[in-house]
Amino acid sequence: MNRPEEYLLAIESSCxxxxxxxxxxxxxxxxxxxxxxxxxxxxxxxxxxxxxxxxHLERILPVIDDALKQAGITLNQLTAIAVATEPGLVGSLLIGLTAAKTLAMTLDLPLIAVNHIEGHLFACQMQETRPLFPAIGLVVSGGHTNLYHCSESFEFKLIGATIDDAAGEAFDKVAKILGLPYPGGPSIQKTAAQGNPKAFPFPRTFLKDPELRFSFSGLKTAVLYAALGNPGAKQQPPPLTEQRIADLAASFQETVVDVLVGKCRQALEKFGYSTLCVGGGVAANALLRERLAEMTDKAGVYFSIAPPDLCTDNAAMAAIAWHHLDQGRVASLDLDVTPGLVR
Incomplete structure (x- = not known):
């Protein structure tokens, strides 16, 4: 007999x-x-x-309803409920967890807690036919710029992180400085296409440092001074023309990509791994994807990056919950969230 189809409902509300x-x-x-x-x-x-x-409070139930309708199933056909419980904004996480707990209790279904970071890395595995792990994992987004030693898809150790702004946060802040729309990632990428990435030699902080760490706060300040001037300086920069904005955007993007690619190369060499997995919202950046592909190809490293539609926050990446369920990692109804940025 054919085994009946099993369905996982995943909920994501970390940010x-x-x-x-x-x-x-x-x-x-x-x-x-x-x-x-x-x-x-x-x-x-x-x-x-x-x-x-x-x-989140206003949208969570309509979004769940839409997900079920599009899938063509009902609540009674579900096998389990998964929800992101860490890391993230405490208020946002609690909305998703409350909805998940209510469904799990009402339907008498297993409740599975998912780490948002695990989900970003597992999004790479979802498109692969071969096992990806062990690997070096990079999660780069608005809240995270983290490197991980991934022994399994759900067993990873933080080996490097930003000491200040995350890369995605820097994109948003620089976009605001340049008068570009929010969110900063897509608007800077679009504007940078018309600019000269060599126009401004911005600092590549920690690029040659042996430690696996990142810093983008100084870069953001360098863009601010190049765009609007340094308070008290006798000589101020020229007006922000469209071309100057494009050059600033291109130079900023080039700098961030250089640092991310360089640190991934360093982590691969340090741990001797032959696979690199990359996820998170900034992983949708076309230049970053191109440069990472070039670097890994040259190094003979297998490269897997989440498809663009699974880079930004979404619930499908919580499919890792199936592995948790198979290994008996089921949460109780007194489950709580673990907010914060680095986990």
Whole structure:
């Protein structure tokens, strides 16, 4: 007899995306609904936690309903409920967890806690036919710029992180400096296409440092001074023309990519791994994808990067919950969230 199809409902609300997905046991994504809050946070140039949590509260049930409808199933056909519980904004995480707990209790289904970072890295595995791990993992997004030693898809150790701004945060802040739309990643990439990436020799902090660490705060300040001038300086920069903005955007993007690629190369050499996995919102950047592919090809390293639609926050990447379920990693209903940035 054929085994009946099994369905996982995954919920993601760690930051400012309200998301739900239905994934089968064989990793087919039947639905992946994401309700973006970009319009709510745009005027602030970044995510406002209180606004994010209120929006999650309004959207979580309609998003779950849409995910089930698009998948063509009902609640009674579900096998398990998965939810991202760490890391992230505490108010946002709690909305998703409350919805997941309610469904798990009402339907008497297993509740599975998912680490948001694990999900970003597992998004690479979802497109592969071969096992990816062990590997070096890079998660690069608005809240994270972290390198991991990944022995398994759910066993990883932090080996490097930013000491200040995450790369995605720097993209947002630089976009605001240059008068470009939020979110900064897509707008800087678009503007940079018309600019000269060598126009401004911005600092590549820690690039030659033996430690696996990142810093983008100084780069952000360098862009600020190049664009708007250094307070008190006798000589101020020329006006921000369209071409100057494009050159600044291109030079900034080039600098961030150089650092990320360089640190990935360093981590691969240090640990002797032959696979690199990359996920997170900034991983959708075309230049970064191109340069990482070139670096790994030259180094003879297998390169797997999440497809663009699974780079930004979404619920489908919580498909890793199937592995947790198979190994008996089921959470109790007193499960709590673990907010923060680095996990």
């Amino acid at each position: 400012d995306e309200t998301a739900a997905a239905v994934i089968t046991r064989d990793m087919r994504i039947l639905s992946n609904i994401v309700s973006s809050q970009t319009d709510l946070h745009e005027k602030f140039g970044g995510v406002v936690p209180e606004i994010a949590s209120r929006a």
